Amino acid sequence: MxxxxxxxxxxxxxxxxxxxxxxxxxxxxxxxxxxxxGFVEFRNLELKINQNVLIPRVETEELLDLMIEFAKSSSEEISYLELGTGSGAISLAFLDFLLKEKNKALRVKQILISDLSTKALSVAQDNLIRLFPQSKNFSFKCDFLVSDLLKNVPKQKFNLVVANLPYIPTKTIASLEASVKDYEPTLALDGGEDGFTLIAQLLEQIILGDFLSLNGKIFLEVHETHTLDFIAKNYPKIMYNFLVEELPDQFDRHRFLILQKR
Ligand SMILES: C[S@@+](CC[C@H](N)C(=O)[O-])C[C@H]1O[C@@H](n2cnc3c(N)ncnc32)[C@H](O)[C@@H]1O
Incomplete structure (x- = not known):
């Protein structure tokens, strides 16, 4: 006890x-x-989870809001990709929005949901089937893919890319609360030496593979140290290729980046 x-x-x-x-x-x-x-609430969904996935955080709901705002304002058919889906929280809440949205101008071409972890992806897939039993009859493609970042993603252009990848700098993991470091998967937490390693790799792959459409946007959740100044200093190529906007979360901590092609 x-x-x-x-x-x-x-x-x-x-x-x-x-x-x-x-x-x-x-x-x-x-x-x-x-x-x-075995359950967590994310927005208005009750997701089933286990220790193979991160417990979705309330801040991440704000990332969802930013995506929804963009989707509503876009005149293009949505071609959506999520990297590192975990329990499926972001993608399934976005799907929930799409299915309830009354604006007929909002069209969806495809939803592609991925994670490096097969076990995490199976949690996300189970949540889709449980929460959206009609998913087999969606009018758009909705697929799951095991992939190390974009490695297995077929070459194409997306206009909405979202990722809440691991972003904790390796050396600070030991100082996290025991409830996090001892129970949540390290694969979901450890973002490498500066916490930005995987995110920078993803952006590099997007540039090299030309995965982002002209009017498309990338929505990222990041560590509070991953500011514009940090990126300009350590990853100048990102600033050279993308227009980057930074936004705080509800606790006024630097938390989100929105990128589009320059
Ligand atoms: C911080 S968790 C986010 C989970 C979920 N998107 C959320 O917001 O609650 C990061 C996720 O990225 C996945 N991941 C770690 N390395 C990855 C990689 N190289 N490629 C794809 N996904 C990766 C982990 O398995 C984990 O599910």
Whole structure:
């Protein structure tokens, strides 16, 4: 029993909701309550999760809002790609928006959802089937793909690319809360030496493979240290190839980047 652990109101409510007892969690060290219940709420979806995927964070809902704003303003058919989907949170909430959207001008060509982890991708796939039983009859293509960044993604142009890739600098992982570093997958956290390694690789692959359409945008969640100044200093090629906009999250921490072709 973890006697020093004090359960929050949120944790108590989650335990009640799934008919679990407080001791069920208190006997599990620092295990996040979502891994015990097996569920997490993201926007208005109840996603099934396990320890092969990151627990989606509330900040990431803001990334979704930015994408939705862009999709609503775009006159082009949407060709969508997500890298590092984990539980599928971003893509499935975006699909939910698309299916409920009444604006008939908003057309969708394809949705491609990927992750390096086969186990994570199977969580995302199960969530699609559970939340959208009609998915076999979508009027657009909706596919899942195991891929190391863009390695297995067929050559084509997308106009909405989103990625919440691992972005924690390797050396700071040890100082994260135990509930994160001891229970969430390292593959979902470790972003390499400066935390930007995978993100920079992705942007390099997009440039080299010409994966972004002229009016397309890339939406990224990043670490608070990944500012425009940081990128200009360490990855000048990115600034040379893209117009980069930076935005804070609701806690006023630098958190999002939106890129488009120069
Ligand atoms: C921070 S988690 C984000 C999960 C989810 N998109 C979310 O917002 O909750 C990062 C995800 O990227 C995946 N990932 C790690 N390295 C990758 C790579 N080289 N290529 C593709 N995905 C990768 C991990 O498996 C993990 O699911």
């Amino acid at each position: 973890n006697k020093s652990r004090k359960l929050s109101i949120y944790e108590r409510n989650q335990l009640l909701k799934y008919s679990l007892k407080e001791t069920d969690l208190l006997t599990k060290g620092d295990l996040p309550v979502e891994y015990l219940t």
